[in-house]
Amino acid sequence: MRSLRIRKGMLRSHYIGDIKPGLVREARIAGWVDRVKDVGRFRFIWVRDRSGLAQVTISRDQGELYEKASGLGLHDFVAVDGVVLEKPVAKVGVELKPKELRILSRAESPLPLDVGGYIESNLSTRLDWRPIDLRHPRNLAIMRIQAALVKGMQEYLDSHGFIQVFTPCLIGAGSEGGAELFEVDYFGRRAYLRQDPQLHRQLLMVAGLDKIYDLGPSWRAEPSHTPRHLCEYRSCAVELSFIEDEVDVMRVEEELVAAGVKRVVEECGRELKLLGVEPDIPKKPFPVLKFPKIYEVLEDLGKKVAYGEDLDREAEKLLASYVKENYDHDFFFVDYFPYRVKPFYVMKVDGTDWARSVDLIGRGLELSSGGQREHRYERIVEQIEEKGLNLEDFRWFVDHFRYGAPPHGGFAIGIERLTMVILNLENIREATPFPRTPERLLP
């Protein structure tokens, strides 16, 4: 990490992690007090910033400084000027003999969480005090890894001709119904927070943008009490035109996931080690399981799913272990979903009850859905009617398809879910700094 070029008198000259004993003689560091130990002739103050941990060693003969340090407590915020010991005695790494110690902010004690690292607080308590919780290197690591993941995916998309766009979050109508939408007052009219940027991405295909992605939030007003749902989450939503069929979409998606994971592995060795995970860069192509054959596979696994029915959680998990065993893969696609369980805009497999509709499953968890969309005006209208929807409600969308639309498809990958799967997190709330769940709107 490169330290900021600083002006004289600035709070810090170095990130702790940047200090190389022998190369850096003197440094000014700033951070939170991680531990205070009073031992004979010395007081040891551990100081942590986001890059690492330093020990500030104050000997009794330093008089005033020694006294000042006696009042320090956990998570006080301090700045220390000192000489870097060329051969540190401390095992934490960097050791400083201070010239000056400034206490910039006091932490009340006891803290509302155990920050010492031996007691793991309940997630709920941690989230109540999330800023303190995020000081823990482990949680910081999750945020960093997610940033690398998104960066890797963006790099892939940018270098393959995808244009980043921002589609609206406030919408006048839902894409599939309305039950799970958050309602917003829009100058006296009813508006909604989008549940997916889907339909607007399709309109951009009609517009000829050809290949796009939208990185942004979506909202679901589902009161789900599970470790894998958030009411607000981010997705990397991709749409591309001039495809032959949904297979082209899958090819992009697996490249995208692999590029994200690759970036994480390359860039976040330290963080991954801290979290105790070693993700594999997934092999391409990802295995594909298709309806209706999938019913037979499930039956062999001892699970009966009625013909034409959707997969349930148990089926997804069974298939995941099946894929792991037979393909040694954590990810797989499911293709040709029954048309009746999918929304109106999907492309049917001609003359069948199946759709060119694709889910990506990672470690048994649904990470995305997508596939090829129907681009022919008459067909879209027909399908809206088949689904028992009111065509007039979708005019704002459908009418644009009357004037020439390319074959296209896409998908939206849940970023928190992908993070969760790669890092083997038990709860999706770990994968976002301030999770929104049915009960939690603060902080």
Add this chain to the structure above:
RNA sequence: GCCCCGGUAGUAUAGUCCGGCUUAGUAUACGGGCCUGUCGAGCCCGUGACCCGGGUUCAAAUCCCGGCCGGGGCGCCA
């Protein structure tokens, strides 16, 4: 939306099944002391808690009912 489980010091837990044997135990944090280049230091002392309301009972952290809060399973989904 349906179902299951839980709520004890700042934090995390034991005790709850089978009411009394509890002055509610332990770890950590916090305050004090001893020792000591500590690195999860060690030792001694101390402060600190039964979610709220109602009921049963001689007696409730413990049993029952309601509320609030939290966790999970399913559904739905990313």
